[in-house]
Amino acid sequence: MAYVIPFRGFRFDTAKVGDISRVVTPPYDRIYEKEQSACYERSPYNIVRIVKGRPQPSDNGENVYSRASDHLESWIEQGVLVRDETPSLYAYHQTYSFGDERLTRKGVTVLGRLDPEKVHAHERTLKGPKEDRLRLMRACEANFGHIFMLYTDPERSADAALERAVARRPPTVQARDDDGNDHRVWQVTDSEVIDVVQAALAGKDLYIADGHHRYETAVNYMRECTERGWRPAAPESFDVRMMTLFNLDEPGMSIRPIHRLVHGLPDFEAGRFFARAEEAFEVVRHRSFEEMAAATREGIGQHRFGCAAGGTFASLSLRDEALMDRLLSEDWSRDYRRLDVSVLHAAILEELLGIDANALEEQRNLTYTVNAARGARQVATGEEQLLFLLNPTSADEVRRVADHGEKMPQKSTDFYPKLLTGLVLTRMEVDKG
Numbered sequence: 494m495a496y497v498i499p500f501r502g503f504r505f506d507t508a509k510v511g512d513i514s515r516v517v518t519p520p521y522d523r524i525y526e527k528e529q530s531a532c533y534e535r536s537p538y539n540i541v542r543i544v545k546g547r548p549q550p551s552d553n554g555e556n557v558y559s560r561a562s563d564h565l566e567s568w569i570e571q572g573v574l575v576r577d578e579t580p581s582l583y584a585y586h587q588t589y590s591f592g593d594e595r596l597t598r599k600g601v602t603v604l605g606r607l608d609p610e611k612v613h614a615h616e617r618t619l620k621g622p623k624e625d626r627l628r629l630m631r632a633c634e635a636n637f638g639h640i641f642m643l644y645t646d647p648e649r650s651a652d653a654a655l656e657r658a659v660a661r662r663p664p665t666v667q668a669r670d671d672d673g674n675d676h677r678v679w680q681v682t683d684s685e686v687i688d689v690v691q692a693a694l695a696g697k698d699l700y701i702a703d704g705h706h707r708y709e710t711a712v713n714y715m716r717e718c719t720e721r722g723w724r725p726a727a728p729e730s731f732d733v734r735m736m737t738l739f740n741l742d743e744p745g746m747s748i749r750p751i752h753r754l755v756h757g758l759p760d761f762e763a764g765r766f767f768a769r770a771e772e773a774f775e776v777v778r779h780r781s782f783e784e785m786a787a788a789t790r791e792g793i794g795q796h797r798f799g800c801a802a803g804g805t806f807a808s809l810s811l812r813d814e815a816l817m818d819r820l821l822s823e824d825w826s827r828d829y830r831r832l833d834v835s836v837l838h839a840a841i842l843e844e845l846l847g848i849d850a851n852a853l854e855e856q857r858n859l860t861y862t863v864n865a866a867r868g869a870r871q872v873a874t875g876e877e878q879l880l881f882l883l884n885p886t887s888a889d890e891v892r893r894v895a896d897h898g899e900k901m902p903q904k905s906t907d908f909y910p911k912l913l914t915g916l917v918l919t920r921m922e923v924d925k926g
Contacts (some may be wrong), residue, residue, distance in 0.1 A: 763803025
């Protein structure tokens with residue numbers, strides 16, 4: 494259950510760094526080489542140097558993490574990062590464009606107690622990212638990125654209290670991301686407001702929307718600390734994690750699909766693949782990528798996928814949902830077996846292409862993209878063999894699958910926009926005696 498704890502966050506001092514937009518980043522797993530270079534160039538204090546620093550030729554495997562720790566210590570000593578004096582909650586609003594709409598998603602950044610038995614995850618995780626984040630946590634003993642959490646509260650009592658607290662006040666922190674989305678944070682110190690938020694959330698289940706690897710890493714680090722006999726020395730310690738909580742009953746929640754790119758299949762032939770697909774799917778060929786993408790969007794609720802391969806653009810619609818009952822055992826809930834991503838992975842990736850769970854875990858044949866047009870270009874140049882377009886998973890599907898205690902395939906959802914790293918962070922205090 495949700496257990497909300499106010500904390501004394503560290504924030505960048507604008508007198509030292511200027512515009513906060515210059516020092517924040519997307520989540521670490523969305524920082525690719527191009528984004529990393531851009532962040533390095535924006536400011537000597539950009540937090541990319543901590544969350545995803547560049548390896549150096551002389552590195553021995555740990556220097557990326559030791560440099561991250563050195564940056565953190567140095568920035569605190571220089572007053573680049575300053576700690577708030579009062580335990581606080583941080584109201585976080587994101588105003589963004591999605592389709593033809595301009596929306597605002599409103600949440601609150603808190604410390605949440607690590608309670609893996611009572612927090613619902615909906616995606617599987619991979620070993621490599623967890624090892625990377627654990628090394629960073631060991632080196633820095635800090636939280637930089639958020640865990641994006643969902644809860645349900647039709648009465649919206651926490652939201653109402655926070656709205657009153659920030660009304661007619663300028664934000665404490667504000668930034669704009671590379672997509673033109675506005676991020677605003679208000680420090681909330683009013684004890685009555687904090688009490689209302691704590692009481693409203695005390696009995697709520699939490700669902701991880703984004704940050705599965707980071708949450709599991711925090712739990713693993715907590716277990717390491719406990720085994721060593723270490724104890725929390727303050728509310729900000731290893732037994733809690735910085736989270737930003739969003740109410741599913743608030744407007745403004747948007748989810749994008751994450752598309753699949755396939756490579757490394759020996760003897761792959763597009764014509765043969767589409768012929769086999771026709772056994773279980775209605776295959777319709779299209780004249781262009783745009784026509785394929787439009788047909789895919791029109792097939793929401795019909796288990797329809799776009800597919801680009803070998804110069805062909807097609808849409809594939811599942812003929813009979815009963816196929817999923819044959820491919821996946823009754824150990825999986827009906828909700829899980831009816832997910833588009835489950836259909837794609839079981840009926841196409843594994844059944845038709847031979848990409849099984851082991852290949853996915855080892856990241857041998859699959860990469861992911863939210864940019865469908867870029868994925869199509871990669872197929873056209875031969876860099877990838879196939880592109881599969883998906884429709885988005887809904888927030889209600891996320892909740893239902895998580896309630897069953899099940900986890901979707903990794904990269905099943907893309908909650909948009911991402912929470913920026915660097916707006917506020919927290920440092921652990923640990924008694925190692």
